[in-house]
Amino acid sequence: MSKTSHLADPDKNPSFTKAIFSGEIREDLAFPFPVPSESDREAAAAILDTFRGWAKDTVDARKHDHDGKFTDETRAGMADLGLMGLNIPEEYGGFGASAMVFNRVISEIGATDAALAVYFGAHQSIGCKGITLFGSDAQKQKYLPKCASGEMIAAFCLTEPSSGSDAQAMRATAVPSADGTHYVLNGSKIWISNAGYASLLTVFAKVPVEVDGRQKQRVTAFIVDAHAPGVSLGQPEQKMGIKASDTRTFTFENVTVPADDRLGDVGAGFKIALEILNSGRLGLAASTTRGTREMMRHALEYARQREQFGRPIGSFEMLQRKFATAAAECYAADAAWMVTSAMVDRGGVDFSLETAACKVFASELAFRTASETMQIAGGIGYSKEYPYEQFVRDARINMIFEGTNEILRALIALSALQEPGERLKHIGKAFKDPLRSIGAISGFIANRAVRQLTKPEFTKVHPVLRDEAEAIADVIHALAVGVESLLMSEGKAIIEKQFHQERLANAAIDIYLAVCALSRCTAALERAGGDETKVTPDLDCARLFVAAAARRARRAVRALSRNQDARQKAVAERAMESGSLCPEVPIG
Secondary structure: OOOOOOOOOOOOOOOHHHHHOOOOOOHHHHOOOOOOOHHHHHHHHHHHHHHHHHHHHHOOHHHHHHHOOOOHHHHHHHHHOOHHHOOOOHHHOOOOOOHHHHHHHHHHHHHHOHHHHHHHHHHHHHHOHHHHHHOOHHHHHHHHHHHHHOOOOEEEEOOEOOEOOOHHHOOOEEEEOOOOOEEEEEEEEEEEEOOOOOOEEEEEEEEEEEEOOEEEEEEEEEEEEOOOOOEEEOOOOOOOOOOOOOEEEEEEEEEEEEHHHEEOOOOOHHHHHHHHHHHHHHHHHHHHHHHHHHHHHHHHHHHHHOEEOOEEHHHOHHHHHHHHHHHHHHHHHHHHHHHHHHHHHHOOOOOHHHHHHHHHHHHHHHHHHHHHHHHHHHHHHHOOOOOHHHHHHHHHHHHOOOOOHHHHHHHHHHHHHHHHHHHHHHHHHHHHOOOOOHHHHHHHHHHHHHHHHOOOOOOOOOHHHHHHHHHHHHHHHHHHHHHHHHHHHHHHHHHHOHHHHHHHHHHHHHHHHHHHHHHHHHHHHHHOOOOHHHHHHHHHHHHHHHHHHHHHHHHHHHOOOOOOHHHHHHHHHHHHHHOOOOOOOOOO
């Protein structure tokens, strides 16, 4: 498979997040804060104005939730507005939006109706994204114009009853015909968004191949007609939230898939799936962050007008803390998806861990916010008469979508550990033959001493934010030293040490979000000529977030060496074995 132009070239553009695990700060990836081009600003403004005007009269999220489906007018309107082809290239009838514009638009859709954002994103963030990224010219000409117009709705089919994030456990098969003209597809896929509307599917299945005389199974991607003979559709899933999003099972029984509709090379399916999901995760992050702002808008309005003890409840500090925390975290999350979108638009940058970080942080922010808005609303928050309980139901899925947050934390940690792990593996071999490797060993010891004594520095953060920048530089240094010590003590066993993986990922996520917040605030300060009084809202949000993120990251790094992992494991395994969570109460 030829290398697609946008794909990462780690040798030339190493990942920001992978670099911090080695104590390096790739400032060029986060600074300066991205300034949308004039054409992007004009395009975003025009699309958002048009969408808002249409949505005000057409989109009723409460009705969609109640009915469990979109109105025909809503779906037709999305197509008429040209939104279904927003990030499809212009030569195939789409708008050709940049990642920056696309993610700003999906964020607005998500704030309007979470289920509608799923419909929109499942179609082009993941449904037909594989064709855009990896399709042949013929495949693009055949399918993308119809996807752009909304004539075809696309869906992404990866998850199976026995395999979710573990693609190697996939059971769906696609067996090539003897004459090589087609494949015969069998298997089933579950939790497919847009299933009831879809006519075009990106399906992943294992293809038998011979490697060194042995039969192997290789995950491969296919473009499949949802209405082809042998394709059957299950009943709509009865879900907790995003009820209007049509979610069902697809079953494939001896479905004939033309060889021309194989997407990419045999065996390239896993890589294709990961690239597609990167796009979906970033869109989800932007959407849930904007959703956070919209949920808090309702809570702020209520807190201003609801009075207790003779004054608005918004004047009480326990509630003010909720608003302040959400504001700071929303500020950082917005900064992160914008910085990451700029990486995507730049091309050639490895942004896989950054999109995962954005998704994890923003999805958890949205769910926390949904819970807090319900709490602020009090009793009415629990009533279906008001929107708060729907906020909670709709927000919960985001921590499962596009890879569970647990899987994404493991992805961040294990991917970022590869480079320092390889470095230590190399030096481990040197120690087996120390006389011949004295130079390598001496160099490692000297470099390790330098790494432990020398912390990285930010050079592009505004001087006003010097203290905040130093706090993050300190924790990056501590992370790199902690990673090296951890790898030396655990070696290959780190693959099974998920307590540590979670800590490493949490530290990396907080560091990345904090750096993005510093970049955003630095840009605001520079526009204001360094006058702090002109950017007080930016400074307050950035300082609140960076201080909290640095504290969390420091705790995570410290816990690499001081923790209660053995005790946690013992309690959990005892509960798994007995089926009882903990000792019973000593009565009755």
